[in-house]
Amino acid sequence: MSQKIYFDESGFTGNNLLHPRQNYFAYASVATNDDEARTVVERIIKKNNIQGGELKGKNLVKFAKGRKIITEILDLFDGRIKISVSDKKFALAAKLHEYIFEPCYSEVNSLFYGIGFHRYIANVLYMEFVSRGAGADELFTEFEKLMREGEGHNLEAIFSSSAIAEHSEIIKMIREFAQKRNQDIRSELKLLADGETGKWVLDLTNSALFTLLASWGLEHEVLTAVCDHSKPLQHNQEMFTTMIGNTSKTYSEIEGNQYPLTFNLSGPIEFSTSHESHGIQIADVVAAAAVYVFSGNTDDSADRWRHAIARQAHYGSVVPDIDELKLDVQRGQTNALVLQHLHQRAMEDQNLTEGMAGIIEHLKRALASPRFQMGA
Known part of the structure; x- marks a missing residue:
């Protein structure tokens, strides 16, 4: 029945x-x-x-x-x-990972989901936004407009509105990463435009x-x-x-x-x-x-x-978890370094996924060492 x-x-x-x-x-x-x-x-x-x-x-x-x-x-x-x-602002941050980062490593996305990189990006962006980090408002507004309109014009300059003098290093890395990987983002937007999902992509x-x-x-x-x-x-x-x-x-x-x-x-x-x-x-x-x-x-x-x-209220709820950002635990440390590594590869026009599984394992082992101190 x-x-x-x-x-x-x-x-x-x-x-x-x-x-x-x-x-x-x-x-x-x-x-x-x-x-x-x-x-x-x-x-x-x-x-x-x-x-x-x-x-x-x-x-x-x-x-x-x-x-x-x-x-x-x-x-x-x-x-x-x-x-x-x-939380709608956090949901938008999660959508940004889904449509800006994931298309760039979609063939091995389980590797990044496995370390919670999607949660790290969503939480770090959310914290930038709610703390009124310079450039965060502009980045969120531009991303929402991009997804609502579905037009990938001038993606080479995406998030340029967030390029202000007081911006954080996080906002800078995300902006530069997106600009360098604009072709991956353009391909994802085209798939949305050709399918049924596009009209309500942020809903x-x-x-x-x-x-x-x-x-x-x-x-x-x-x-x-x-x-x-x-x-x-x-x-x-x-x-x-x-x-x-x-x-x-x-x-x-x-x-x-x-x-x-x-x-x-x-x-x-x-x-x-x-x-x-x-x-x-x-x-x-x-x-x-x-x-x-x-x-x-x-x-x-x-x-x-x-x-x-x-x-x-925990069935698919989309709410922030600031514990994902703690730099005194291995998970937060790992994802912070992965973001830096992806940004560096993008800026140097390198393949984003080649050897990444090994690099992530190396980072985990290094971070597990009692001699390691974040930022040392």
């Missing part, structure tokens, strides 16, 4: 990840059924005399009475909720939904996905249609951890509206609560929700 999972979001801004008033995106899912969802929603609406006959999370979080309703819903569906939360909806479904697939043999109408999802459903009737289980292994890559859908994604689907209303409330918590609110309700949200 198929398990219905209802999905909805909060904080959607599409390809605009630098939206000044929407810093977080949450995609929430709830395992329930039509009858239970209808009973719960109608009871809450009647008991609290809610106007409009519909639960809307963005309205409920504004008032103490509404936040009590959210608490009731979180308690009622505890254990049947999964949430993906993204976070598809990846959040896929990761959540993959996680639900570990608990239920067959899934039925019911989603609120979404332009990004409706624009490109290929990754989901391939999962219809799929009974195989495939995993990826990154840094010793296994992550599910497959699930079994009963049919195509079903699209509905919150007005028509009570399950979507519940998912909407959960998503709004997640954004409320991550946005730094500190009232009693937020404090009470924080543990529950954090416990259920």
Whole structure:
């Protein structure tokens, strides 16, 4: 028997990840059924005399009475909720690695993913951005514009707007690396322009939904996905249609951890509206609560929700982890040196991947030596 999972979001801004008033995106899912969802929603609406006959999370979080309703819903569906939360600025930093760095070593990308280089780049860029490092604002803005427009004109001068006197060494290396490897970036942009992904390349909806479904697939043999109408999802459903009737289980292994890559859908994604689907209303409330918590609110309700949200919000969430940058541990040291090495190779027009596996192993062994001191 198929398990219905209802999905909805909060904080959607599409390809605009630098939206000044929407810093977080949450995609929430709830395992329930039509009858239970209808009973719960109608009871809450009647008991609290809610106007409009519909639960809307963005309205409920504004008032103490509404936040009590959210608490009731979180308690009622505890254990049947999964949430993906993204810090949009960090997500943009991760996208920069994906479309600026990875195309340059795509044939051996598992080598770099294996040492967490993607996380290092995303976190170091995020820290540059939030600390207002000189040049970071310009670099992020130019990258978002590049990806939204999909035009690779004048890539030889990419990120030139970040070339200011006070810029950091990190920003300088990333800018110069991208300029020297502009042909790899141009090829990647052409693939996006020729495919279905390009129009919503920065949007976070598809990846959040896929990761959540993959996680639900570990608990239920067959899934039925019911989603609120979404332009990004409706624009490109290929990754989901391939999962219809799929009974195989495939995993990826990154840094010793296994992550599910497959699930079994009963049919195509079903699209509905919150007005028509009570399950979507519940998912909407959960998503709004997640954004409320991550946005730094500190009232009693937020404090009470924080543990529950954090416990259920690690399914494909895209949030910074500054531990990746610690230079007193081998991981941070390794990736800092790898960035320097890649930059040097790019500047000298050398092959980026030849012998890199051996160089990374050499760096690890050297850094493990008690005689090594970073910067010595």
